[in-house]
Amino acid sequence: MNDYQFAVQTNQLTRKFGDFTAVDSVDFYIPKGEIFGLLGPNGAGKTTTIRMLCGIINPTSGSASVLGYDIKKDSEAIKKQIGYMSQRFSLYDDMTAMENLDFYAAIYGVPRSDRKRRIQDLIDMSGLRGYEQELTSSLSGAWRQRLALACAIAHKPPMLFLDEATAGVDPVSRREFWDLIYEMAGQGISILATTHYMDEAEYCNTIGMMYQSQLIAVASPDTLKNDLPGVLVQVSCDNPLLGEQIADDLPGVMDAALHGVQLHISIRDEKVFPSLKKAFTQAGIHIENFEFIQPSLEDVFITMVEERLKLQNNTPPSQGE
Ligand SMILES: Nc1ncnc2c1ncn2[C@@H]1O[C@H](COP(=O)(O)OP(=O)(O)OP(=O)(O)O)[C@@H](O)[C@H]1O
Numbered sequence: 528m529n530d531y532q533f534a535v536q537t538n539q540l541t542r543k544f545g546d547f548t549a550v551d552s553v554d555f556y557i558p559k560g561e562i563f564g565l566l567g568p569n570g571a572g573k574t575t576t577i578r579m580l581c582g583i584i585n586p587t588s589g590s591a592s593v594l595g596y597d598i599k600k601d602s603e604a605i606k607k608q609i610g611y612m613s614q615r616f617s618l619y620d621d622m623t624a625m626e627n628l629d630f631y632a633a634i635y636g637v638p639r640s641d642r643k644r645r646i647q648d649l650i651d652m653s654g655l656r657g658y659e660q661e662l663t664s665s666l667s668g669a670w671r672q673r674l675a676l677a678c679a680i681a682h683k684p685p686m687l688f689l690d691e692a693t694a695g696v697d698p699v700s701r702r703e704f705w706d707l708i709y710e711m712a713g714q715g716i717s718i719l720a721t722t723h724y725m726d727e728a729e730y731c732n733t734i735g736m737m738y739q740s741q742l743i744a745v746a747s748p749d750t751l752k753n754d755l756p757g758v759l760v761q762v763s764c765d766n767p768l769l770g771e772q773i774a775d776d777l778p779g780v781m782d783a784a785l786h787g788v789q790l791h792i793s794i795r796d797e798k799v800f801p802s803l804k805k806a807f808t809q810a811g812i813h814i815e816n817f818e819f820i821q822p823s824l825e826d827v828f829i830t831m832v833e834e835r836l837k838l839q840n841n842t843p844p845s846q847g848e
């Protein structure tokens with residue numbers, strides 16, 4: 528086993544497909560035993576980043592190490608020592624849960640003498656006891672997910688990559704799945720997880736927000752939320768769509784976005800609120816309720832993306848006028 532301080536460390540990691548840059552000069556690191564969440568919309572470059580780190584594809588430029596191994600030179604060593612679980616993780620439907628575990632333990636090289644014991648541990652860890660002899664095809668999505676996780680860590684990898692591992696799973700099962708992930712991090716396993724679910728991002732020690740192939744922010748969930756400029760007001764009104772348009776055009780408003788039926792409006796400071804209220808009234812919009820709130824990670828992400836788009840359009844980002 529290599530000695531390493533950072534489970535993952537990247538340096539200007541870049542991957543092109545033809546003329547298209549899927550991952551552009553990405554820099555981040557994951558201290559041993561920490562959970563790093565990669566967030567971003569479809570096509571942002573998350574899976575491509577993971578595939579480079581797992582040694583499946585080579586970077587076009589830049590470099591990275593995983594568990595102290597260079598991803599270009601030592602990809603075979605990396606592959607042996609990591610766990611990788613994606614949404615499309617292949618379980619064999621015509622085998623029982625136990626047979627899948629046995630199969631993956633074998634292909635991941637768990638010695639025959641240790642296998643029985645290891646599989647029992649995996650069954651306990653994943654809560655699959657009682658389901659061992661179930662045919663995999665008859666397991667619910669949440670149980671399949673747990674089985675896939677147990678298979679992915681059959682060889683006790685010190686580093687685990689989870690690529691949208693909880694997609695399509697209900698919120699309660701997702702929470703339970705994350706409890707397992709937490710436990711693993713507590714045992715010193717380092718984890719890189721991609722997700723579209725903002726609630727899952729809250730579980731991570733550090734979040735990397737990825738957008739259009741670039742990492743646009745890397746920090747802890749709290750830092751990201753605390754560093755968001757201005758204050759956020761949540762408004763319930765009788766015409767949120769019109770309200771969004773009106774707010775967006777007002778001086779002192781940095782961003783307005785619909786969250787369900789409510790509006791989240793980011794303003795320079797609380798002093799801007801009276802003019803916002805006045806503009807709504809003039810437009811015939813009735814404000815039913817408003818509250819100054821702590822931003823969510825979704826608010827942070829939306830604000831960061833908006834800022835980036837404004838920069839791309841060559842208009843300087845709003846300084847609150
Ligand atoms: N082998 C490939 N050849 C050409 N383009 C590719 C290839 N793999 C990925 N891409 C492109 O690179 C971009 C990033 O894809 P990637 O799968 O990394 O995104 P992602 O962030 O994982 O998205 P999602 O959330 O949808 O899984 C996409 O535009 C995709 O079409």
Ligand SMILES: [Mg+2]
Pocket residue numbers: 573574575690
């Ligand atoms: Mg992906």
